[in-house]
Amino acid sequence: MSLPHAILTALLEKPSSGLELTRRFDRSIGYFWSATHQQIYRELGKLEQAGHIRALPAAQPTRGQKKEYEVLPAGREELTAWVTKAEDPKPVRDPLLLRLRAAGVVGSEGLEAELVRHLALHRRQLAEYTAIEARDFPPERTTTEQDRLRHLVLRGGIELETFWTKWLTDALAAFHVNP
Amino acid sequence: MSLPHAILTALLEKPSSGLELTRRFDRSIGYFWSATHQQIYRELGKLEQAGHIRALPAAQPTRGQKKEYEVLPAGREELTAWVTKAEDPKPVRDPLLLRLRAAGVVGSEGLEAELVRHLALHRRQLAEYTAIEARDFPPERTTTEQDRLRHLVLRGGIELETFWTKWLTDALAAFHVNP
């Protein structure tokens, strides 16, 4: 039940149309909650139905026309409640770890190339995050609470990618012990 | 498309009934791929249909009777192919990071308790993993390839939980800067 809250957050930061939201879910918001345009349009419909958001009056109801949404008070209350609600972390579900376990049973022939590929992808993501950090959060600058929270979230992304690059490097080293 | 492969891996390690699989998905396998008994029974049916596994002949087809499954050659081939198939890492989708971002917009009142709760949960999980490591992988003992791969997977779990405990600790510290 997180997608509606991701959308509410995005719309509170800046009222947008469906396509603009989609673009933002490919960048900042998408770094910790991804979504496709189909998901977004469907969810916008539900949120409007529920009275949590509304289309700005300027927009005509015809297809192919841009439609901007903004959050209503009920939507803000819903989001505020969700932020502090007790919700346990989901158990891990990672295909790559599973594949290593499977390799223990059927053999790891050819798996190394896939590890190398993943390592490159995670390194690239890590570089992107650190560039954002250098640009948006220079030392001795964070002041508002929103800044501190955004920086924390970015740090989460950075440390997660750091974990993956380190773990994959270790894994590849282990492969070369007995190649 | 990972659940069928998780089941194939589990059945290759040891032929089992649906309920036995469910129990194993609450322990070792479940540490990186969780599944409920409903998912497992449904998937067992599909795998049998596809000719990847079969029920051992001893079992009668009546309801409430134990039914053991084993992997057929086609199932092993399917799993072998999957292990080396190129499959990109999924974009991150983490509700807690999202909640922090939302807190930047609607305020972080009451969020601290939730962070404390999550920290405790991750600490417990980390303790469980390190206990397993101490028991199953004592120093200077890993020899077979299967051992090395299993240890790598466990290290993944340990380092992931280490990341979360560290990140949550940092987050709580940041909250106390301006409480």
Add this chain to the structure above:
DNA sequence: CATGCCATGTAAGCTGTTACATGATTCG
């Protein structure tokens, strides 16, 4: 007016979750 792009949507299928149903076995 044809092409490409902007923008919003529909439909089908798969995965995962939640709640409930049914039969077999064991033990007091």
Add this chain to the structure above:
DNA sequence: CGAATCATGTAACAGCTTACATGGCATG
């Protein structure tokens, strides 16, 4: 035999993915 437990399912629904459909607008 009544209750608890083992074991296998069914049903309904929510969320996500993939492919496709439709209309508006700008530009050569």
